[in-house]
Amino acid sequence: MTSELILFYTFAVILxxxxxxxxxxxxxxxxxxxxxxxxxxxxxxxxxxxxxxLAIVLVLVYVGAVMVLFLFVVxxxxxxxxxxxxxxxxxxxxxxxxxxxxxxxxxxxxWGAYARSGAMPPALAPDYSNTRALGRLIxxxxxxxxxxxxxxxxxAIIAAIALTLRHRKTTKYQDPAQQVKAHPKGRxxxxxxxxxxxxx
Amino acid sequence: xxxxYFEQLMGPAWPVVYTLLKIIAIVAPLMLGVAYxxxxxxxxxxxxxxxxGPNRVGPLGLLQPIADGLKLLLKEITVPAGANKFLxxxxxVMAIMPALAAWAVVPFAPGxxxxxxxxxxLYVMAITSITVYGIIIAGWASNSKYAFLGSMxxxxxxxxYEIAMGFALVGVxxxxxxxxxxxxxxxxxxxxxxxxxxxxxxFPFFLVYLIAGxxxxxxxxxxxxxxxxEIVAGFHVEYSGMAFAIFFLAEYANMWLVAIxxxxxxxxxxxxxxxxxxxxxxxxxxxxxxxxxxxxxxxVFVVSVFIWFRATFPRxxxxxxxxxGWKVFIPVTIVWIVVVGLWMQTPLWVWGKLxx
Numbered sequence: 001m002t003s004e005l006i007l008f009y010t011f012a013v014i015l016x017x018x019x020x021x022x023x024x025x026x027x028x029x030x031x032x033x034x035x036x037x038x039x040x041x042x043x044x045x046x047x048x049x050x051x052x053x054l055a056i057v058l059v060l061v062y063v064g065a066v067m068v069l070f071l072f073v074v075x076x077x078x079x080x081x082x083x084x085x086x087x088x089x090x091x092x093x094x095x096x097x098x099x100x101x102x103x104x105x106x107x108x109x110x111w112g113a114y115a116r117s118g119a120m121p122p123a124l125a126p127d128y129s130n131t132r133a134l135g136r137l138i139x140x141x142x143x144x145x146x147x148x149x150x151x152x153x154x155x156a157i158i159a160a161i162a163l164t165l166r167h168r169k170t171t172k173y174q175d176p177a178q179q180v181k182a183h184p185k186g187r188x189x190x191x192x193x194x195x196x197x198x199x200x
Numbered sequence: 201x202x203x204x205y206f207e208q209l210m211g212p213a214w215p216v217v218y219t220l221l222k223i224i225a226i227v228a229p230l231m232l233g234v235a236y237x238x239x240x241x242x243x244x245x246x247x248x249x250x251x252x253g254p255n256r257v258g259p260l261g262l263l264q265p266i267a268d269g270l271k272l273l274l275k276e277i278t279v280p281a282g283a284n285k286f287l288x289x290x291x292x293v294m295a296i297m298p299a300l301a302a303w304a305v306v307p308f309a310p311g312x313x314x315x316x317x318x319x320x321x322l323y324v325m326a327i328t329s330i331t332v333y334g335i336i337i338a339g340w341a342s343n344s345k346y347a348f349l350g351s352m353x354x355x356x357x358x359x360x361y362e363i364a365m366g367f368a369l370v371g372v373x374x375x376x377x378x379x380x381x382x383x384x385x386x387x388x389x390x391x392x393x394x395x396x397x398x399x400x401x402x403f404p405f406f407l408v409y410l411i412a413g414x415x416x417x418x419x420x421x422x423x424x425x426x427x428x429x430e431i432v433a434g435f436h437v438e439y440s441g442m443a444f445a446i447f448f449l450a451e452y453a454n455m456w457l458v459a460i461x462x463x464x465x466x467x468x469x470x471x472x473x474x475x476x477x478x479x480x481x482x483x484x485x486x487x488x489x490x491x492x493x494x495x496x497x498x499x500v501f502v503v504s505v506f507i508w509f510r511a512t513f514p515r516x517x518x519x520x521x522x523x524x525g526w527k528v529f530i531p532v533t534i535v536w537i538v539v540v541g542l543w544m545q546t547p548l549w550v551w552g553k554l555x556x
Contacts, residue, residue: 029287029340033287033337036333052317052318052319053319053322056319056322056323056325056326057322057326059326059327059329059330060322060325060326060329063326063329063330064325064326064329064330064332064362065329065359065362068332068333068336068355068358068359069359071333071336071340071355072336072352072355072356075336075340075348075352076352129318130318130319131318131319131322131379132318176523
């Protein structure tokens, strides 16, 4: 057994264990943290496939940003676990069907790809730059799909903001520009007053 | 007694041992740097406030950090009632791990780096973005309102400032034409000394990176995560002894990290600020040679600026922090990316001639 295989199986076992934990753990915060572990381990597997750019971006985007917001939401929720488990058996058939379908689809995909390649990709030259190769592909051959994805994301951002933005009349707001413009002359009035004698 | 001798002695275990030795060679000085940064901070703030600062333990107070560390080591770690014990203990580990792991790709001098990977800049970004987990988990696992509020504030703040920080790094990447940290430094080499550094054309990015770095490390004036006057000590209010100290170590290690990244990306890394022609003219050619000493001087400058900030500015209010991050920094960086993009198409752009 080579060190590569040992590494692969270590990562794979942790990944599968974490993924199982995500759906079986009772505490939703534990689920979210296990999902973080799953993302991180799959990034490790991608590094083994010499896709270091994708692996780093996976950590940066999913672990560093998306899952932080997930955790944020999950921690703020007041989850009632007993109510969540209500009607578990009545949902089981439809849930089972969806799960089986997903497994079948993924199986087809993975089996097809596995049957075709079957081995690790050939080792790349030491000065080969993954980042540069990916950038070149994205901005030349795949520039239209790339820009399409960017536009869809932009629309999603604007839609999310438009849905949640509301102007409340009661909100107190400070205009920083006005604060900067504030001048002592407009705020303080110095009055010359003759001193008065206190009545004894 | 050379490296080859040890290689033969250890046999197949040598790569592991060698890597461990390299890790120790970075972590040990870093921990020492962290310890003495706390002393430097107390001294510098003391001088700024016309005080003397610690001067009792050892000559000039130089043994103060050692005494502080020993004290914290000997204290009991209490776990609050109702806390999630596993996560409570895991949180400090999650805080210190990225603060140390990011140093793997940092070059200290030409060729002196553990992992000279191609996407070094991105790796540092990715690893530092994990730092926030230590704080979130600490706040949640403590089962305390203060700690939870602190960690929520911190999480929102760090995610917001990461975007501006990322855009600032995009500017550096454009100017250098590489994500490799060593190549970013060599892109700033030239015959004009500091004028060749990226701080000149990328000055808005430098400011944004520096201030976002302060916010990312949760330091004053962005320390709402541990605002003493509002939420006692924020996310680490329930921690004691070494568990608390590890959060502290992580914060200061992150300060050094931001300082070295700032020096590498904007201040020319290990390059000398003295142009070679000038150094030759005054008969001191060694002044123009790049070395770790220059890098260290730049790092000390940046961390001292951090401390100066702390002694100068009052704490930001939470909504002001969010406004600065989203409404000032992100537009500024986006505009400057466009400016740099256009500027690079003209002959007026003379920096980082390292074309791929």
